[in-house]
Amino acid sequence: MSAKTMKAIFLKSYPEGLPTPELFEQREIDVRSIADGEVLLRTVWMSVDPYMRGRMNPEIKSYIPAFSLDGPLDGGAVSEVVESKNDAFAQGDYVVGFQGGWKEYSISNGGGFQKVDPQLAPLSAYLGVLGMPGMTAWAGLNEILKPKEGETLFVSGAAGAVGSLVCQLGKLKGCRVIASAGSPEKCEWLVKEGGADVTLNYKDYKNARELTKALAEAAPNGVDCYFENVGGMHLEAALNCIAFGGRIALCGMISQYNNTALEPGPSNMVNMIGRGVMAQGFIVSNYMHLAMQFATEVAPLLAAGKIKFRESVYEGLDKAPEAFLGLFKGDNFGKAVVRVGPDRL
């Protein structure tokens, strides 16, 4: 089978500051025939992730190039193989990879994809707890923070796809978990299901000084490990409360991504010297050699119900911009995913 045309979402121009819906446009484009060695993939679920904001800045020097305005946007997706001229993939297989997002179909030579088992977990989980965000959480915790039992772990963006898994894995390791999120509902879930001992609704605090006071009360012995998803006042407060020998995993700074001018950074980095603190910035692809170890550890925890996850599901490709913009407004609770098509046609 093959589709002659498909819907795909383009970026009309690069955003300045917070992106708006008008920047996105859905267009109808051709789907070419596949060649030998290629597969035609039908997108079932697509992911929206904060890192995509970085790809909307053509001047940034980062690990992946900026999005082109000449083709559709791209990103992670779970897809069904609908036509295969590649022996490694059969029609009906499901795959996950960093391709297929923001469009109904994509064509691949099979590189960069993993087959996934739809019996083991819902397909969308391969974009979240069993996918890139899950691997990000696991790697930042285990390869950078390396928390010891009894240590205090502070997590910002704790109700997000990455943060919520960091909290739960940290709790399973015996940490005291302090979770920051942006609504009473998120904080309630984090305590009931998400592994948090204490939550901070950051919207209750106007500035780094106020957040520092709350964090210091929540962490009387200091913060041994800080998993950074947010930046800004969260980083400043964490550096005020960091313990001697503290570790910081710099995973994201979502509060900064839409700044049009550079915002000053933490005024208290000097604390890192006297307290012997380590901060490691990372992206998940630095740790892909550990993907098997991650899956081996996390999949059974998920199957046994020892790890919970939340999703914000958006129905239909045309909702993808809304899902993406929701990342910066705190609209999403858990992993934001877009259902582009049914599991089976």
Next chain:
Amino acid sequence: MSAKTMKAIFLKSYPEGLPTPELFEQREIDVRSIADGEVLLRTVWMSVDPYMRGRMNPEIKSYIPAFSLDGPLDGGAVSEVVESKNDAFAQGDYVVGFQGGWKEYSISNGGGFQKVDPQLAPLSAYLGVLGMPGMTAWAGLNEILKPKEGETLFVSGAAGAVGSLVCQLGKLKGCRVIASAGSPEKCEWLVKEGGADVTLNYKDYKNARELTKALAEAAPNGVDCYFENVGGMHLEAALNCIAFGGRIALCGMISQYNNTALEPGPSNMVNMIGRGVMAQGFIVSNYMHLAMQFATEVAPLLAAGKIKFRESVYEGLDKAPEAFLGLFKGDNFGKAVVRVGPDRL
């Protein structure tokens, strides 16, 4: 022998901002008799170091307590044993330790001191290249930055006691060394003797943007390793030019120590994420278990003339405040030391 009284320097009150000479006062105080197990030490050389500014802030949470106003100041010194009731030390021995500075005599139970050999190197070198600053440079370079041959190493405060050894050890490891210092004379020495390939006189650059431009030209492939002694615009420029996989040793931020209000930090810490950068704050005492390894490696390099060092010598205890204040004005070139008494009486 014993001294009934001695001169010692007191801090009259804690400074706000840049300390002034009026804050210091020399007083005549008693020297008590020593008890069994103790030694009486005559201070020969004393050290002034940037970390002492932190001890002049009674509210700081750091690895050592603030100085008391009730007793004399203290700090690292090379001393002669003039009376011993401790079998481990004989009259005439020379020792180095974190005690004896800012005064003519001190009494110790022998803990925290190392005997030093006056034949191997000038006594003052045990406060610099063979002492705490040397160990700091060696540990930050070898235990944190771990530079590989051919990598680019950027060092701020490069003409100082720590920075000048970082440059030379980095050069011996095959790095391309970029050194920042504050005068043409310092830059000239760094190129001729101090291991630098390129120097930047930071006083030529008004802000982080200008320093970034100069550093980017000096490091066309990016900065793999940054040894941080200064903070402020140096850190921002280094984070702009940092290479993928870059490492930062946070040793000092001398530009910040006299701030009366917190100065905003670098606006570009987000670069650490996309480029996978690690920053480790440290103090030398974290690495004291490697002191033998340091001495074994650096002493022969010094003896062979493969490492040079500079000293700014101040004559007489009463010059100690001036030596200390010079640290923040860029007055000193190499290690600042104060000769409190002659090598031998």
